[in-house]
Amino acid sequence: MHFRNRLYLFALSSLLVLAGCADDQTQQNNETVGGEQDEYLPPLHENPDELFADAPKNDALPTEGKADAVYPAQFTELLETQSPVKSQGRRGVCSIFSTVALMEHLYIQEGTYLNPDFSEQYLQWSAKFEVGAFPNTSGSNARSNLDAIVRYGIVEEDVWPYESGGWTSSDDPACGEEDKPTRCYTNGEPPAEAADAEKWYLPRSRWISTRPNDIKAHMHTKKSAVIVGLDFFYQAWGHGGSPLTTSKEYSRNGYVFYPNEVDKEKSLENRAGHSILLVGWDDNLEVPRLDENGEPMVDDNGEPVVDKGFFIFKNSWGTGWAEESPYGAGYGFISMDYVEEYGRGRVAEAPEFEIPEEVCGDGLDNDGNGDVDCDDSVCSEHATCQETSDTQTYSNTESVAIPDNDENGITSTITIDDTGTIGAMSVNLDITHSYIGDLSVMLEGPNGDLAVLLDSSESSEDNFNGTIVVTEFEGVDAQGDWTLYVWDEAKYDEGTLNEWSLEVTY
Incomplete structure (x- = not known):
């Protein structure tokens, strides 16, 4: 039997590539040799229907941009605002990676947060447990993933780092069962740190037509990349699971051509999907299509059949794939015809920040x-x-224990004997406490007015040592008693007001 046919049968029967379950050796090969096609078996989306769930066809979607708009033949500026290429490892979670890649790109593009690194691990859990999407498979789609981000937010990578391998029975006995619980697809529940961590959001998302000009219009006017979920054709991608001859040169350069008829037929026998992020285009790039034997195709007149016009895309197979791509390892080129016919697109709006x-x-x-x-x-x-201003500091250094879960709390007073109108005031607090979110702190002035300094929240941080600017007393005479109130409004954590001071500018 021809080696490639043996490889194909082996991939079907034991590697379960389409379920995203390539073994450790396969992952090692992917990371080290990349384009060596005899061993190149990256995981895919096991059910492309999930990628397309609820996605309207192109003719049901509006046209983007103006009908007479003219776009440049090559558009690459979005590559400047991409986060580093990542690898999904041995798990079939390509849509999670393409979604996080879009989110990181949008945050970089917005300009407030220049080095975002969000947690794919958390998004996989949120899409399945919070949104409730596809609880019985490892797969998802861009809509569900973006719904999770819009509604619930996700955390940064260091809070719950991505695990490249899925859970097995050694992690949880239930994960060895035929009907695995959802936690087996998410590698469990988020750690406590992730539950308490800051969540990051996007405002909204929507479907977009995969007609080339619609994608170009969005990229060019919105300066934003596009997620595309696709039917997967093994030979066109140079995937090692194809029974057809593949091109190492194409894979090293990241070329994905429009599939020939035999590739379509063979790929449908073991149907799979993939999700990528489109980040640019090149109208002038020409790549010969390959026939089932891996040779350049010719038409009935013997003329070469060439794909002209490619989208540039960011993949999630690490830097061992497309290692000779001119835009960097992990970036490829996919036929616009392929994307239009076999893809579904999703876009999101950039994060909204109010500059404080x-x-x-x-x-x-x-x-x-x-x-x-x-x-x-x-x-x-x-x-x-102001050069003529006079700033004085008044302190109370008496340490006072803060009783736990006591509505009466404590008070501490500073008496100011100086007279004068307050031009500016700040309060310096030094509090030791094992859960600062339990505390509420207020300041009462001699005139009876109150200012909130700290408000009870869900913050799990401990201790507070810092300065709080107070504007409520500007224009008030400083003379008199200033009273600090501190309450601990929850059980179990205790602390101490070590000292505090008022800094008054007259």
Whole structure:
């Protein structure tokens, strides 16, 4: 039997490639030799119907951009705002990776958060447990993944790092059963750190037509990449599970051509899918299509059959794939005809950030412009930045224990004997506490007005040692008693008010 046919049968019977369950040796080969086709078996999406679930066909979607718009022959500027290429390892979670790749790209493009690294592990769990999508398989799709991000948010990678292998019976006995519970597809539940961690969101998402001009219009006008879920054709991708001859040269360069008829037929016998992120295009790139024997195709007149016009895409098979791509290892080129006929597209809007105002006098660069307090132009008229201003500090260094879960709390007082109108005020707090989110802290002025300094929240951080700018008392006479109230409003964690002070600028 021909070696490739033996390989194909082996892939079907034992590697379970389509279920995303390639073995450890296969993963090692992928990472080290990449384009060596006899061993190249990256995991795929086991059920492409999931990738296309609820996706309308192109003729039911609106046209993007203007009908007479003219786009450049080559568009590559979005490659400048991509996060590093990642590998999905041995798990069939390509749609999770393409979704996170889009999210990281949008955060970089927005400009506030320049080095995002979000957790694929968390998104896989959220899509299945919070959204409830496809609980009985490892797969998902861009819509469900983006729904999870829009509705619930995801955490950063270091909070719940991605695990390249799926759970087996050695991780959980139930994962060896035929009807595995959903936790086997998510590698369990998020750790406590992930539950408490900051969540990151996108505003909304929608389907987009995969007609070439519609994708170009979106990329060019929105400056945003496009997720595409696709039917997978093994020979066209140079996948080692194909019974047909594949091209090492094409795979090294990341070329994915429109499939020939035999490739379509053979691929449907073991149907699979894949999800990628489109990040640009090249209208002038020409790549000969290959026939079932891996030779350049010719038409009835003996003329070469060439694919002209390719989208540039980011893949999730690591840097061992397309290692000679001109845009970097892990980036490929896929026929626009392939994408239009066999793909479904999804896009999302960039994150919405409200740039905070600079708080004059807290020692922080609140608005992120690189200037702090008086160095920031918005603080030029502030009392603390005037040469004629007089700043005095008043302190109470008496340590007071904060009773646990006590509605009466504690009080501590600073008496100011000086007279004068407050131009600016800040409070310096030094509190030791094992769960600062249990605390509420307020300041009462001599006039009876109150200012909230810390409000009880779900923060799991411990201790607080910092400065809080208070604007409520500007224009008030400083003389008199200033009272600090501290309450612990939950059980189990205790702490101490070590000291506090008032910094008043007259």
